[in-house]
Amino acid sequence: MILSGGTCRELMARVRSRIPAPHGLTLGFAGCLVQVTSSSRGLKEALADYFQEFLCDGGPPAVRISLHDSEVLSVPFAFAPKAPSPGKTRVKEEWADFPDGRMVRKRLTGMLFLFGGGEHLAVGPCRANTNQVINFINNRFIEWKLRKGSLLGHGAGVVAGDRGLAVAGVSGAGKSTLALHLMAAGARFVSNDRLMVTRRGAGLEMCGVAKHPRINPGTALTVPGLSGLLGPRERARFRAMPRDVLRTVEEKHDVPIHRFFGPGRFILTAPLSGLVILNWAGTGSPTVVRSLEMPRDVRLLSAFAKDTGLFYGPFQGQDTKAPTLSAYADLLAKVPVVELSGGRDFVQGTKVCLAMLSL
Incomplete structure (x- = not known):
């Protein structure tokens, strides 16, 4: 199938007419109802399992997303490559803009994501790339929140009682690992890697995304209660590795919060009472x-x-300017901020965070 010609909205209409998406579910994300329809019953069931703590009854949705499982489509557009993240060399994404929207293509998988004018669509081998579909659903919720005035933060979030804590740091700093240590100590989970922060009354509120942590084997072996994520042979193999070698192993595993920590431990909104920078x-x-x-x-x-x-x-x-660092500083001016430097120590980091949560 070749997808060409027309506006972004016309391209989406063409996909929907050729690959119907009759299988639906509704997700409730922090006051935002997201209606998801899929051409694949198997994909719908996989999403229902992943998002099971956020399934809800239908109602007027704020966001509608359609997912169309197909072969990789041919799209004769001039795509612009997205520059790799710092420290990376491979281009993973590229995009083409229309007056009414944008198309993003994943180079490795050929997945296409179209959005604009309140419409959102994914087409390509969706069932084989469920993680990219999950990210797209969460990205549409993030956009909804940002258009309501939130600032986007790169951080994990946890909450204990009526106090919430954000944990920030560059990729690989240990945000998810520290958040999971705090979960093992009794905190509830707010977010793995993205937080939307806004003013709420006299304080701040943080809102996360419904994305389970993805961790490496070293984290699974060191956070209490997570060793069961690995099979017996994997546990034995990784435990035999020197610690400095184990830390370099990149083998991601999802940690379903409800499965390892119990129901009701994953919430999306909480007060933002402090920030820890790793x-x-x-x-x-x-x-x-x-x-x-x-x-x-x-x-x-x-x-x-x-x-x-x-x-x-x-x-x-369009001309939309990104928020400045000063905007973030102004927003966080009254929030206690702590930096953890020196050697990486999750036991000590957990103690510092628990102290901030118990103030």
Whole structure:
């Protein structure tokens, strides 16, 4: 199938007419009803299992998404490559803009994502790339929140009682691992990697996305209760590795929160009562704890400020400026911010975070 010609909305209409999507479910994300329809019953069932804590009865949806499982489509458009993230070399995504929307293509899988004018569609080998579909659904919710005035943060989030804590840091700093250690100590989970922050009354509210943590074997073996994520042979193999070698193993596993921590432990909104920035450098030396003052330490906020990426405009003819670091500093001016530097130590990091949550 060749997908060409017309506006973004016309292209989406063409896909829907050729590949109907009759199988539906409704998700409730922090006051936002998301209606998802799929051409594949198997994909719908996989999504219902993944999002099971967020399934809800139907109602007027704020976001409608259709998923169309097919072969990789031919799309004769001029795509612009997205520059790789810092430290990376491979181009993974490219995009083409229309006056009424955008098309994003994943180079490795050929998946296409079209959105604009309140419409959202994915087409391609969806069933074989469920994780990309899950990310797209969550991205559409993120856009909905950002258009209501939230700032996007790169961080994990947990909550204990009426206090919530965000954990920020560059990729690989240990945000998810620290959040899971806090879960093992009794906290509830808010988000794995993305947080939308907004003012709520006299304080701040953080909102996460319905994405389960994805961790490496080293984390599964060190966080209490997660070793069962690996089979007996895998556990034995990884436990036999030197710790410095184990830390380099990249083999991602989903951690379904409801399965390992019980129902009701995954919520999407919580007060934002504090922020921890992970600035660790290796292991072996003591962790250093330092309270930061805003906006004097605005430079470190770059670890929390998050670019919206390709899944949020502007499109052709639009001029939307990204928030500045000063905007993040102003928003977080009254929130306690702590930096953890020195050696990476999750036991010490957990103690610091629990102390902030119990204030």
